[in-house]
Amino acid sequence: MFRASIRAEHNPASICVKLDSRGSDGLPNTCESRLKAAVLRRDRNKQVGATAVGQGGVGKTCALRAIAHDVEIMTEFSGGVYFMSLGKDGNVGRLIEELCLIVEASGGNQTAVEMREQSEFERVLAKVQAWFCSHVCLFIIDDVWVVNDIDANILQKLSVLAETAGGSGGRSRLLYSTRDKELRQIGERVAFEPREKVGKEAVEMLVHASEANGEEVYDARCKEAVGEILKMCGGLPLALNVAGTSVRYMRERWEGEVTEAWGAYLSKMKSRNIRGESPKDGYSSLDGTLHTSLDILESDVGRSGETDDEFSFRKMHRSLCVMKKQDRIPLSLVGDLWEMDEERTERCAKEMERVGLVEVQYEKDCGGLRVHDLTHDFAVEEAKKKEGVEEWYKKVADVCSRAGEGLLAMSEDRDGEGKSAREEYVFANIYRVLKHGGCVEDLKRLFLSARWVKTVIRRGGVWQYEEAVKGLSRDLKGKGGSGKVGMGRADEDAVDGMVLMMRAARLSVPFCGENSAGIYFQLYGRVKHKARDSSCVGKMLEEIERYAPRPWVRPVSECVARADGKMVEQIVLPNFGTKIQVGMDSSGEVYGCQVASGAKVVVFTQSAEKEMKMVELEGEFETERQGPGDLEASRRKMCRRLRAYFGMCFGSVTSEVTADNPSVTRATCATLCERKENVVVGYEDGTLRLWSTSERKVLRIFRGHKSRMNCVAMSGDGRRVVSGSGDRSVRVWDVETGAQVGEALVGHTGWVRSVAMSGDGRHVVSGSDDKSVRVWDVETGAQVGEALVGHTAWVGSVAMSGDGRRVVSGSGDRSVRVWDVETGAQVGEALVGHTSWVWSVAMSGDGRRVVSGSEDGSVQVWDVETGAQVGEALVGHTGSVDSVAMSGDGRRVVSGSDDGSVRVWDVETGAQVGEALVGHTNWVRSVAMSGDGRRVVSGSGDKSVRVWDVETGAQVGEALVGHTDWVRSVAMSGDGRRVVSGSDDGSVRVWDVERGITFHTGRKEDLEEITARFLKTADLGTASRAGRTSQIFVREGRIVQRREDGSEAVLAQLDNPIDLQIDHDHGVAVAGVGNLVAIMKLVV
Incomplete structure (x- = not known):
């Protein structure tokens, strides 16, 4: 339940901040009072907050703290004030943790847990926005820097926080401070000097x-x-x-x-x-x-x-060089650094506070030290002159790992209350401490420990862990000066093992609770395929087998997605249509529309949380009136064009292609605005119609084209639409008024097949049957430069980079080309790799990566600078890929195909590593076990039946093939030598597993009778019998243990399993998971 909160520290009593100071003119006359006034100002401009920009030590942080506790501010922002700190050592992981803490402070403990499970920053932001959506809040972010993985546009991303609002016209605001000139600043600036x-x-x-x-x-x-x-x-x-x-x-x-x-x-x-x-x-x-x-x-x-053997105040202060900026270190850890007991440590810290060197703070009766950034810089410089900063890091690293097994002792199960502030600090800072202390081997051992990775997942630290692994991998690769070539075999194996475990952790988070057994199941299953190739992975598996709590579930076959495979999500649309257009917004939401048969258009969205929404827009319209002979001429021209087109592609065409009813116009193309409220649909009669997806009605009609609509696109802000037509023209429209903007853009000598618009709506790019690409200035109607010529066939798709400086085009000549708009020159060589026509292209926001979709059913990602393909082709669609889009950072791709599916791909993982998956090529629809627990049988949508060995996970013999449609049900004899399968083809088959043949075929209606006749009922491997694992059961796709105290623990969680079942006598569990047959052993 939401509860408004003021989450901000108070200033020390020695700090003087006057927020209400006024000059003789009654206006604020100090930077602090001007900042408060900017935060309270009720304007309706686009600013999302007030900014404090200036040098260090000029009072920005103190002003922000004072504003957080100001009575007027607290009254205005009834949803609470939430203070976050980043600092020059900040990174996205730290920012996510700060966001989690403000959600927790307002009562959203469960939401914070879900946020820590996310693998993408945009999804974290979406959850924060959803949590605060109906509350007027002030969000304060202190000391923002473009550093580590925080980019210059971070404030634009965080601006979604200010989009939360309540009633009575109130609105949330974002207030931040910075002294980084690289940061792209927003809002009203108040300079601190x-x-x-x-x-x-x-x-x-x-x-x-x-x-x-x-x-x-x-x-x-x-x-x-x-x-x-x-x-x-x-x-x-x-x-x-x-x-x-x-x-x-x-x-x-x-x-x-x-x-x-x-x-x-x-x-x-x-x-x-x-x-x-x-x-x-x-x-x-x-x-x-x-x-x-x-x-x-x-x-x-x-x-x-000062003498070398004494611990003076100067030495105490130098020791604080190990802190991060904007950090708070527990006094208990400081005491170990200072070699003092708790009482003396606190006394010395307070003495230092009284002369302005540190700030002593207490939270939940636990004391801690904080220092100003510039005071921290002073401590670092003084340490460099004496012992050296590295020596202090080595000392704190030794302190952190002194007791017992050291850091791995934190991996033991314990209640949340047992996590001391000291332990939390060590967990959050250990990577940095070990790295700066030169303890590379210790860091490697930590990253290659399954127990540590389990702890990372339980404590919600996957982001920080992932960043640290990437950093150490870069350091090790750079050690030899030439990447992996300069590394030794041991380091190379360590790097591969660390990266594999990092990806396993990221993939496992959504399927893990805090139960260690469930986490170990996920990690084991995602890396086991590399055990033969990597000694590091082998040792991690041995560690899991040794330390996993009993009982736990050990994967035998592949039960979960491999850590080094492509991440792909599939959205199957219920209507097969002619074209799918897809997009992806900054929050990770996939959206698009499908032009179905007739006049129907299906609009769909899938949120980052996998919530799917679909809206059907349906309605046939009478053809718009045209001049005498125009309609018939247009129809004849279309028929000639289609006949020529099909003749070119498939040989001679003997019959004309005509509409069933020439007086009714049908949908031909569509585009969805990024806000998803409206969709623009193009029709055969040359009109465009703006639909409201919520009201399901036409809001506006755009008239002007004299031939069928071939393509339509929308500007990033949703204010303009561009269309291309069979009349060879390109037109731009004002969405609000329905009026055409300027004159028609004319120059192409063939059909306009594809159009795209720059983010600001000022430039348009078009591709045509005339093999050219053209860029247009919308305001003047003039073509920008010469036509971009190089393709040897029609240009079917175009896209433009966010800044409008580059254009990418895909063609029937199977190539993708990138162009420089200003010079008109092609950037590098043509990107060649597809084996058929390129139907769709898209470009990342920075213009560095291009993605293309082809008739060959594949999606390919390209590096623009090198011209090289990024990883292997993304293969999975069974039909032509009509549309592709790319996330702003180029890490994810979404593709839509005429096979009726939309797929989301993770580009970063690249090509699948390791052995190819052996088994079904379509979803597993049914599984069953033999009575002796030694074999498993599966039936699939690929029409085959397969038998598997439980001990090895290997397939027994060849696939049993004979059905002509999906296999929906299977059963197996007690000894695993006979199988009965039922299929959508209407037949039931009885198989001899050893010989791989069918020896009886019957009707689907007789499935039960055939099963009873050929398989003895007592031998069927589908009944659960009590045994040593009787307290383990199946619930909602999970294997669950009921403990002695009545609580329950999830031992294994699968992704949408089919026929998940347990054989208690033999300690075996099986299920169908996607294309896989999951075989698992219960270890007690």
Whole structure:
């Protein structure tokens, strides 16, 4: 249940932030008050939030924290305020965890669990948006950088958070801070800068931090010292706070007149050779103020210097170089670094806090340290001068793995309450610590440990694990300077093993709970096929067999998708139509439309959560009125064209192709806008109709073409539509008004077969029967440059990169070509690999990858720069591939085929590795076991029956072939030597397994009688008998164990299994899973 929450830390008491400051004109007069005003502003422009852009140490974070707890802000954003931190060490994994934490803070514990199971950032965002969808919230993201895998457009992606809203006109907002010039910024910007050195704001900050009163700082005895301190701090808020808190520390201990403490502090600053006139930004004096703070602490305990054998405050502070930016490290771990007990650690930490070096925070009675980014930089630089940063990382790595089996001790099962803050910190930071500590071998051992991977899945850390594995793999490959060529065999095997286990973890997450047995089942099943080729994989399997809790389910045959195979999802549409158009949006949703028979158009969407929606738009329309003779001439021309076309492709054609009813127009093409509310359909009579998918009615008609519509596409913003026709023209339309934009774009000398539009709707590209590709300026109606010529047959598909600089085209000459719009030149050589016509092409957002779909039923992905094919062809469709689309990052492809299916492919996994799958080529429809538990029989949609050995998982003999349609049911004798199968072809067959022949054929209606006659009922392997595994049972596609305490644990979960059943006497379970026959052993 949703509960509004304020998830943000408070500023330390020493920080002075004035959010409501106003000038004489009544307007905000500080950067903090201007920022608050921007957040509260109720405008209707496109901004999604207010931004704070500036240098480090200028008060951005403090301003964001203060805004989070402001009463006016909390009233305005009734759904809560949610603060997230990234920092210069941030990555997508950390961002996902921050998003999970804000969902948890608002009551969405289960949603957060589901978010951690996702393998794509867009799906995580979709769940966050769905959770907050009806609430007005302020989302704050502090210190955003383009770093690691966070790209420059991250704010655009996060803007979906601001699309959540409540009633009464309220709207959510996104507020962020950054000092990265590479970041593509959005929203209203409020610049944060150093304050005027001796101005009012600087004085107030210094006085507030020192806890002195205004009269004291203007006292003649310290006024001069205060003025010099202000100048030295250069107006930098961080320096002012450190100086002020240090003066406060001295004032509290000063035995004489407290005003003299200002002069004493100034003397210490000067001893650090800080110039009285610091540069404008004040950074040169920040190091001096930090050194001064440490000098004060050391002198307070009677030390003036530092010896190698003592643990001084300086050494304590240097040890914090192991922290991440924007991080909080538990005091218990700090104590181990400082070699102190808990009480002394806390006391020393608080002393450092009192001079502005650290911030001590408590959460659930657990103390932790946080330092400012610039203070952290100071600690790093000081460590480099002394021990070296690596030595501190080695020390913390040793601390993390000191007890018992070290890090693997965390993999043991325990309740969530047993996970201490220290343990959570170690888990979240161990990869970074081991890497920077030079502990590469330890890191490799961790990544190659099945127990660690199980822990990663249980704790929802797959994202961070995946990024770390990729990083170490790159480091190992680069060690020899030439990728794998420069690696030793052991390192190469380790890299392959780590990457395989990483992919296994990613694929397993949706099928895993927190039960270790279920996780081990998934991991084992996804990597076992590589055991012979990889010693690392073999050791991981041995580790699972040793440590898996009893009982567990061990895969014998292939039960789940291989970790190194292509990831593919299939959407089967109920209506077979002529053409499918597909697309994919930023949230991972697949959408499209299918032009079915007659005037019917089917619009479909499948969400990232696999929820499928379909809408049928149906209705025949009278042909639009045309000029005298136009319709008949158009019909005759179409018939001639079709006759010539079919003659070219298939030889002579003796009969004309005509419409059944020339007075009725039928749908020929369609396109769905990315928002999915509307679809534009093209018709034979040359008209376009805009349909509402929710109301299922025509909203608008676009008239202008004089011949059938061949193709239609929509701009990214959904405001314009472009169409291509048999009249050889291209036209652009305004969706809102239905009016044509400018004149018709004329220049092609043949039918226009394909059109596409740039994201902003300003440029159009078209492909034609005249073998050319043309680019058009929509506003002027002029062709941009010369026609792009190079294809030797019709151009059937075109697409344009997001920035409009490149065009890709696919042709009947079986090639794909990429063009530079500005120069008109072809980019590289033609991309050749298809064995038949190329019907569809698409391009990734950055223009670096191209995907093509062909009549040969394959989908191919290409690297534009090298011209090389990325991996193997994506094969699975049984018909021509009509349409392809690619995700913005080029990692996923969706394809639509005239076999009536839509498939989503994972490009990154490339070609399948390992042995080819042996067995059925279509879905398994039925499985059964022999009475002795030694064999399994399966029947499939590929019309075959197959028998399998339970111990090895291997197929017994050849496939039993004879049915002419799907095999729906199978049964087996007790000894596994006879099989009965029933098929949609209406027949029942009885097989001799050893000889591979049919010795009896009967009717499907007599299945039960034939089974009873040829297979003794007592011998059928379909009955479950009680045994040692009687507390293990099947429920909803899962194998479940009922424990002694009455709780249940999922031992194995399969993806939509058929006939999942358990033979308790022999400890065997079988099921059909897709094309596979899953055979599993129950290990007790």
